[in-house]
Amino acid sequence: MLTSLRQYLPILSWGARYDRNALSNDLIAAVIVTIMLIPQSLAYALLAGLPPEAGIYASIVPIMLYSVFGTSRALAVGPVAVVSLLTASAVGQVADAGTAGYAVAALTLALLSGVFLLVLGLFRLGFLANFLSHPVIAGFITASGILIAASQLKHILGIQASGHTLVETLISLGEHIGDVNVITLVIGVLATGFLFWVRKGLKPLLRKAGLGPRMADVLTKAGPVAAVVATTLVAWGLGLQDRGVSIVGSVPQSLPPFTMPGLGLDLIRQLAVPAVLISIIGFVESVSVAQTLAAKKRQRIDPNQELIGLGAANIGAAFTGGYPVTGGFARSVVNFDAGAETPAAGAFTAVGLAIAAVALTPLVYYLPNATLAATIVVAVLSLVDVSILKKTWRYSRSDFAAVAATIVLTLVLGVEIGVASGVILSIVLHLYKTSQPHVAEVGLVPGTQHFRNVNRHEVHTDPTLLTLRPDESLYFVNARFLEDLITDRIARDAQVKNVVLMCSAMNDIDYSALESLEALNERLKELGIGLHLSEVKGPVMDKLKGTHFPDEMNGRVFLAQYDAWRALTDDSTVRAAE
């Protein structure tokens, strides 16, 4: 009972051992993360098309709920770039940005996503996330980074524009390019340049100035705060809002309010598919961050419990004015590097942000939106990694096809079609590969009991014995392939008296393949040729033993291929090979 309660409430495990040392480490990490999160939360809300406070609210209750239910010690949950983009894309299809309906739809999306994650977790279906292959994820993240950066150009240029695909966005930007606000552009370009320099150039400088690597890292992460402070002061001092510079404006001074997601059937129907997509992509991003960080400290995370933690976080976001959240890469790494020891650090971060929501929001009134856009552009361009194209091209054409399709279709047709196509293409290519498996004809490696491909190794063979090693499980997609291949091979070679299927690479034989083997056995029996099996794995043999096939087989089942070789070739051949 307690074990199962502990499984679903990891806080009971780490909470019982919580001490003063952990408290002080967690507090320090929380302060650093809070400072970093204030501008980031505002920026991601902008990206999602929501009012700035939504980003802050989405960082408070969700992270507290995750700290109760989640298994990662360092994961920081809240708004992230890719999920914000997906939110904008999904909600933009049911409501106009800036309307009350838009905010309500975002709450509904968070609720649906939370419920879906929770259900997956309770039914222990976390493995479903594995259907997103690494190349598809890498391609999707890269394309999303480009899309997000393009979507922020309007804020840096100070113009209106819209669009859910790269082409739409660029065309819309082109149409409004005449409206560019020069002051906004200057702020945007300077902020972007400064932030890039902070990322690449500041850290070596700080190290040279004698700072420790950890301190240098943390200061570098504070770059966006510096940009925010500087541009806010400039905008306030020069009264830039009167000269057409778009600023954040008034943000309510409040703790996260209680909000009610829309529960209309139509709305739910329209948002269900995007919610599933957001959940799975958010989960995959979150789990891979959590696993990377856990491995560094020899900790383990439980993917199914993570689903429950993220589900709770999203449901929390839905009722407290937020929008879909997940474990973010940047914030989690900062949290980890700053020394967070337990999920309590996340709870302290939530307290810090709650204080900021109540006390500091008036200070961002004059903050130019261009500065927020600059922080987004710099953050997401670090996600763009086209080297995956080169790496997969070298390694395997089918992985390359999956990456390329995901990138191109995400850019051209939008995020949902892009990632769905990537997943479907990965699966189809995998099935295609297994539909025409590699089948090696093998012989004995001299001086051993080991059998290898006759085309790759110097091996002994016997003209009356054909030994084939099909390098794939036999199942419906390739069931007829082997039957056809052996029938053809026998027709060309009259010397063969025995066929041995070396089953070392055969991990399953499904019912279609069983029927195909039975047909092959009948055909060989009519021709007076024996059909034997060797090295059949335990689980496969268990299945075959439940059928008539072993009895009807015109041959034997050998434990090892070497036994088959000794039994089916004549003595002189055996001696010659020894």
Add this chain to the structure above:
Amino acid sequence: MLTSLRQYLPILSWGARYDRNALSNDLIAAVIVTIMLIPQSLAYALLAGLPPEAGIYASIVPIMLYSVFGTSRALAVGPVAVVSLLTASAVGQVADAGTAGYAVAALTLALLSGVFLLVLGLFRLGFLANFLSHPVIAGFITASGILIAASQLKHILGIQASGHTLVETLISLGEHIGDVNVITLVIGVLATGFLFWVRKGLKPLLRKAGLGPRMADVLTKAGPVAAVVATTLVAWGLGLQDRGVSIVGSVPQSLPPFTMPGLGLDLIRQLAVPAVLISIIGFVESVSVAQTLAAKKRQRIDPNQELIGLGAANIGAAFTGGYPVTGGFARSVVNFDAGAETPAAGAFTAVGLAIAAVALTPLVYYLPNATLAATIVVAVLSLVDVSILKKTWRYSRSDFAAVAATIVLTLVLGVEIGVASGVILSIVLHLYKTSQPHVAEVGLVPGTQHFRNVNRHEVHTDPTLLTLRPDESLYFVNARFLEDLITDRIARDAQVKNVVLMCSAMNDIDYSALESLEALNERLKELGIGLHLSEVKGPVMDKLKGTHFPDEMNGRVFLAQYDAWRALTDDSTVRAAE
């Protein structure tokens, strides 16, 4: 050039060797098949909701075109039960039975199906048919047989009824049950009973009377003709059409007319998906019949050329008043048993049916539709085979799930959803199985160089050496599984100094799995544990050699597992095992 022409025109191969003996055999087969096909063609047209002549027309030009382009010597192409049912289901959604639009839509369906088959054949995509597993096909055929039999009850009862699913059909029958025409019912029941008796009881009787087995077979197949003749005479003699018995009525006396399929974009859009389904199901049925018959005479058929042959046949049907066709089981077996030697037998059958279309159609004026329905019911009930449920249940739960889902969903939701669900479920279950593969921990079988599962065999092991044999290709769906499994195993066992992955069952390593192996290697390196590979297959090693992984590996690649064992265990253990 000639080779490639021969590939696409198989008639050039067999035509060149055609002789008098083959001619006489083909002619005899053609006469027998023609007699059998006249009632069958009328009946299947009734099933498809088309006028009776459509069934005859669909048996003339298509079979001639197939004899030019097809590779099977015995396949008889024309209307078949399942495709007729699918036609009724697809066309019934765009037009009302009996209207001109209905017939035109059936032509369009044949054209789309023909073009699709032709394209698949030209691009050599015949392997796609393998995605229909044997259990899905068996389940679909069984459920179709039940659906078809239910749909014919209205003709036997002499009432109106409609419906595309079993429930709809039964409800509709129930609503009209008060209108039963007793004379029709008597004819229908007697004809059905007679035909069942012919199938089961007549052959033994004929054999006892001294007939040869082939002649007895052929006479048995003529049963429907006897029923047709008898009931037509009765209906004519007693003037049954005036007493409410539905009869075939006037059928035009004509050769197949030139017809133009509808080419409206809307119609094409509505029929495209059903056309793909009909093509694939028809192709699978046809190819399996053709392969079965070819194997009996040691002939080969080429599935991609079959696609071209069936494509041509369907295009022919579209322009000559027919509807979708494929190679039928019953008619092909009769053709084969009657001694057909070449596709010329099919062409002669076409001539026979053309003569019937011109000369014999007035004779079927008084034929009761109940008789045709009886021939359909008896034919399709032989397709129903629920033993597949028992067989798959015993062999494998996932195959059983695919059969059961296909049968239930076909009956409840209709043919299209049924077969699509079966295919998707088969694929998902296959992927699920490979997502959590069997991983065996192996040791040395005493006195051999062979390694097997420690849980199934008495084997030697070494506590410092952990040898795992993952029984699956490593790819994105299971990439993280192995990494997690080894990490857990190492955490529980401090003695392990070396991990060997025995790759004899690993047929591919995709990019996701490569990244996972790299992460595993890093983790083991940090723990001071070696990671080695053994028995890596040629194609997999070729891929790995193109990466940095073999260089970065904290261990070696061994040709055979026995080499790894000798290198990584100390001498005393090696000696003890010998």
